[in-house]
Amino acid sequence: MIIDVKDVTWLREQQPILKGVNWQVQPGEHWCIVGLNGSGKTTLLNMINGYIWPTSGEISVLGQKFGEFDLRELRKSIGWVSSSLQQRLHGSETALNTVLSGKFATIGLYDKADEADVAKAHELLQLLGCSKLAGRRYDTFSQGERQRVLIARALMASPALLILDEPCTGLDVFAREMLLTMVERIALQPDAPTLLFVTHHIEEIMPVFRQTLLVKGGEVFRAGLTQEVLNAELLSDFFGAQVEVEQRGDRSWLRPIGRLADLQLDLE
Numbered sequence: 517m518i519i520d521v522k523d524v525t526w527l528r529e530q531q532p533i534l535k536g537v538n539w540q541v542q543p544g545e546h547w548c549i550v551g552l553n554g555s556g557k558t559t560l561l562n563m564i565n566g567y568i569w570p571t572s573g574e575i576s577v578l579g580q581k582f583g584e585f586d587l588r589e590l591r592k593s594i595g596w597v598s599s600s601l602q603q604r605l606h607g608s609e610t611a612l613n614t615v616l617s618g619k620f621a622t623i624g625l626y627d628k629a630d631e632a633d634v635a636k637a638h639e640l641l642q643l644l645g646c647s648k649l650a651g652r653r654y655d656t657f658s659q660g661e662r663q664r665v666l667i668a669r670a671l672m673a674s675p676a677l678l679i680l681d682e683p684c685t686g687l688d689v690f691a692r693e694m695l696l697t698m699v700e701r702i703a704l705q706p707d708a709p710t711l712l713f714v715t716h717h718i719e720e721i722m723p724v725f726r727q728t729l730l731v732k733g734g735e736v737f738r739a740g741l742t743q744e745v746l747n748a749e750l751l752s753d754f755f756g757a758q759v760e761v762e763q764r765g766d767r768s769w770l771r772p773i774g775r776l777a778d779l780q781l782d783l784e
């Protein structure tokens with residue numbers, strides 16, 4: 517099993533941030549994780565990466581049970597692309613060196629990459645549609661280009677699990693579609709890592725994400741087949757507001773219905 521979270525609770529200042537979470541990810545599955553701000557998604561991912569420990573319950577990742585192995589070793593098998601990583605990278609590095617640094621898990625390239633590494637980095641830049649950027653400085657890239665270079669960087673370490681944490685934030689609609697196409701391309705590679713794709717937006721769920729986890733108030737609201745999860749009744753219940761879900765091609769699009777006042781938004 518790739519991820520096995522059993523009855524996990526995490527308390528902070530006596531308050532449960534995660535409550536009785538059960539979630540299993542099997543080999544070959546790719547999951548979307550959806551939840552509103554503050555629902556507990558990042559906390560759950562921090563736990564999967566071993567940065568925080570459950571107050572109670574058990575967790576194993578890539579067949580390793582927490583408490584019985586070296587977390588630093590486990591982290592080498594997990595790629596995590598997030599906005600905080602984006603801020604930490606060195607702007608003066610080229611795209612090629614940024615990707616190569618992924619092999620050594622360093623911010624900046626200090627180790628000597630061999631020919632095979634360079635060839636692999638070029639292949640990954642091509643996979644992500646960034647070949648032309650190879651020799652350009654990272655700080656000259658658009659947001660969409662940065663995200664794609666960062667995904668190539670994460671793939672450089674050949675992770676078994678790749679977490680894409682809201683990768684479409686700040687992208688225009690075309691850059692977003694481009695990124696989603698690339699993500700799908702990665703998932704369809706024969707030796708693809710298991711992908712976890714965190715988003716607030718239902719329409720970003722590509723068909724390759726056959727499973728979806730809905731997180732609400734630190735609890736699993738629903739975990740199952742995307743096709744079954746993405747229905748108007750369930751999502752209205754999940755968001756606490758009436759929504760409709762329209763199927764367009766092989767993607768679902770969500771639209772709030774009713775007056776804004778009914779959405780119980782705090783607009784003050």
Ligand SMILES: Nc1ncnc2c1ncn2[C@@H]1O[C@H](COP(=O)(O)OP(=O)(O)OP(=O)(O)O)[C@@H](O)[C@H]1O
Binds near residue numbers: 528551555556557559
């Ligand atoms: N170390 C901590 N101490 C106290 N509260 C915390 C801590 N870490 C997270 N929380 C709280 O737990 C809740 C869940 O936070 P988390 O960051 O996991 O949400 P999220 O679903 O990732 O949100 P977003 O979509 O905004 O990134 C929030 O209310 C947050 O303030």
